Amino acid sequence: MAGASFVASTRGTFDATAKAVTLVTPAAVRKGDVLVALLAHNAADPRGSVPHGWTQINTQGAEADVLDVYARMIADSEPSSVDFHFTTVANECQGALVAFRGTAPGVLLEHAATVASAATTTLATAAPSSQQAINVILSVWTCAGSQALALPAGLTLVDSFSTAIVAARSMLVGYRRAGATGLITLGNVTVGSGTSSDVTSGRSFSFTVRDRLPVQPAALVDLVPGNIGLIGKDTRRVR
Amino acid sequence: MSAVVLLRFNESGKLQPSDTLGNLADLGTEAGIVAPSRVTAWTGSGRRFLQAGVTGLIAPDVSGNGTLLQRDATIQALISLTLSGATGAQTIIARGLNDGTASERYAYGLELEQQAGSPGFVEVRWFWQDEGGAIKTQAPGVFRSPGDGVELMLTATRRWESTSRVVVRYYVADELIAELVSPDGSIAGGTTGRTTIGARKAAGAYGRHLNGVLDELLVTDNELSLEEIRHTWKRLTEYQPGGVETFAALTPPGSVWAKNLGNDVGKRVKIVGELLGLAVAGAEELRALLLPDAAPLELVERWEAICELSASPGDSLDVRRTRILSYLARDEGFHLAAVQAALAGPMALDAGLVQLLEFTNTITDDFSGGIAAERWFDGGGAVWSTVAGELHAFAPAGAFVRPESRATPFLLASAEPGRLYVAAKLGPGALSTLPIGAFYGLVLHNRAANDWLWFGIANLGGDPTVAYRTAVAGNAPGPYAPLDVPVTDGPSWIRIASPQRASGGGGAALTVSYSRTGPSDGFTDVAITSAVPSSWAWAGFAITSDFEPLPEAIAVSFDDFVLHNADSDRPYLWYAFRDPTVDGRPDMVGAQRLVQKLKPVYTHAAAVMSKSVRCDDPRDGLCDQGPLGAL
DSSP: OOOOEEEEEEEOEEETTTTEEEEEOOTTOOTTOEEEEEEEEOTTSOBOOOOTTOEEEEEEEETTEEEEEEEEEOOSSOOSEEEEEBSOOSSOOEEEEEEEESOOGGGOEEEEEEEEEEEESEEOOOOOEESSTTOEEEEEEEEESSOOEEOOTTOEEEEEEEEOSSSOEEEEEEEEEOOSSEEOOOOOEEETTSSGGGOEEEEEEEEEEOSSOOOOOOOOOOSSOOOOOSOSSOOBOOO | OOEEEEEOOOSOTTSOOOBTTSSBOOOBOOTTOBOOEEEEETTEEEEEEOTTTTBOEEEEBSSTTSSOOSSSEEEEEEEEEOOTTOOSOEEEEEESOOSSSGGGSOSEEEEEEEOTTSTTEEEEEEEEEOTTOOEEEOOOEEEEOOOTTOEEEEEEEEEEEETTEEEEEEEETTEEEEEEEESOOOOOOOTTOEEEESSEEETTEEEOOOOEEEEEEEEESSOOOHHHHHHHHHIIIIIHHHHHHHHHHTSOTTOOTTTOTTSHHHHHHHHHHHHHHHHHHHHHHHHHHSSTTTOOHHHHHHHHHHHTOOOOTTOOHHHHHHHHHHHHHGGGOOOHHHHHHHHHTTTTSOGGGOEEEEOOSEEEEOOTTOOOTTTEEEOSSSEEEEETTEEEEEEOTTOOOOTTOTTSOEEEEOOOOSOOEEEEEEOSSOGGGOOTTEEEEEEEEETTTTEEEEEEEEEETTEEEEEEEEEOTTOOOOOOEEOSSOOOSSOEEEEEEOOOSTTOTTSSOEEEEEESSOSSSSOEEEEEOSSOOOOOOEEEEEEEESSSSOSSOEEEEEEEEEEEOTTOSGGGEEEEEOOTTSSSOOOHHHHHHHHHHHSOTTSEEEEESOSSOOSSOGGGTOGGGSTTTTO
16 A cells, blocks of 8 residues: 555636536546545635535635535546536636545545745745655645746646636645655745746645555464464575 | 574573574673563563663674665564553664664664654654665654554565665555655665664664564565565464364364363464464465465566566566566457566566557558658659648759659558559649649559559640559650549549459559549549559659759649558557667567567567668567568
């Protein structure tokens, strides 16, 4: 078991008329994979009901930068897309769908962290905590305006895009293997060329995605000691 | 695979523990550590290490290189932990004392630590030092402790692949709990380094003491596979207890003396039963590990020898197993993925980068990708180029493009005896400027006999006309045979075909067809039955002029070339192409050998590093034996 692994992603399509973000299921997924939907919106635009078959596993952020996280395991018959509705869409809504392999939604999310950045050309990155080194860190940044966001070193890009159906906003998604336990420090995101013309406000979200809880091993139990141990035959090298 | 250290800890409490394999001297103590006490454990006895008691053991190697492992290694332990009261990292084993000298750097070590924020959860992690002396503690595997004093089997493996890539795995019981890739491929250590058990020494001081009971400790010089670890676990927990139960069940009904394994008779029953279980485990080991999908390293090496496959030094066990399975799976059919996986090793590529070039007996070229140099032979005399996905030909005024010149045509090597079908589109826009006496169209050519057949549009006395002409045995071309009234500007579609029935190729009969409507309809067919050469080796395009030098420039265009050789051998050709621009050190000789073993007998195949035909290199499979190389 090497932990959860990234499979594929798709970018959401925002329809202001339908008040929904549509996420298409990636073609590369197969039964047992877990879809993680990341929906970014303004707190003033409340989320609608959770689509059938999906579970809202987390929500982070406030005001202009809220991120809802939903999960679903791929079944035998999978719809080609899903719509995430909002009660109002006075602001831009964005979304991305990320598929992982080897995960179970029930224990999917181990930790979440968020940090806001205001009037900056460098978005701070939330530092997640990871119990296992094999966990995956999924990081999302959202900010106002149409901005080019540079992924911090060590992360693999999932998607980076800007939309302006209602008002220009940008979203960046990346991931990496935790590679360590405890608090995982990630680099910050540079906005555009990092000059004063690129000042924006936004928020970073980091999630620790795990494959499963740490296992508890079976024990060697015998009321009467005296068992043959690790090697039952002589395998010493020729000397 | 060889075990290099096996500590059973079954010596009397009055004796120093010793390495069963004899590579370590008897373990002892020195200033700073106290000998652990002998206690009862699952295999009979073990040693209790106590942090508070600063316990530990130390031993030098008996012989040079006895326990030094700087690449692959496995540490396996039967151990019980006492997390209560323990703090910090706990060392199981460390090979080296880290005293600042190169010879005492840690070559390998394994330690445990309860997670600070998650009581009851334990991290297990490798550590070693690099050549500069920096300690490289690896990312851990994490498991939930089964409880203080509960014995478990713990395994950590290390596979060194390069100076920048090491794969570590951690197992508890028979479960893989983590696989991680590390960049710390620089691993130090010296032949005179000493080994500590239950504590780690650094700069002359002991620390990181273990708090638990070590029942057995094994170090091997290879990466144990999941299947081997799983089999060991099943031997310990299923086969051997099963043997005891079997033997005990053989005692007379109603007797109780054999059921109590704690009395003298019962202990003998247990010994015999365990041996029965050991024999069963041996048989089950064959069943579990013999076939290449789960074979351990030494059996994989035998499978490779049987299959005559080669492995690179850095190949992991998984890669080598996959290669063998791919080779064996060839009998199940011609599976591209399996062939790619098999060739990935010798070609030093990811399987997905191994290009398998396959062919049909139809060649199409719409020139959207330019002019493929390997396919087209430029006879000279004209300038050939592609513009907006069309093939353009241009001959300037004054050029020499007499039809009998071999330098004129622009040809394709067809070289397929038998039935022929060749078609193309003649571009518009040229007819109003086509000089008198000029021609553009398809051409068939027997280069050995110097036979020609031209078919296309010729300007006959000022009227562009669909026409053909032939030249046989190097003689001057005959006159044009006009087939249609003068044509107006616009595209034309023309084709030349032999009879397509099974024995229809190679004869002296061809049909030329032309259409002003489209590529698949509106054709007028004209049979040519006299003065028709055969055995066409080349087919393609040509521009010619009866005038020398060319009084006016010729500028024409072509597109949508189709050549179908019904009797072609091309469907039976395939090439495994290794892009030479991709990094890596391919073993093309090995790849070629593998291709020859993998290929179905009715195919011609070669491992190549060029898509151009190379006619003189047996290592590339003598690809000139195939008519068209790798394109």
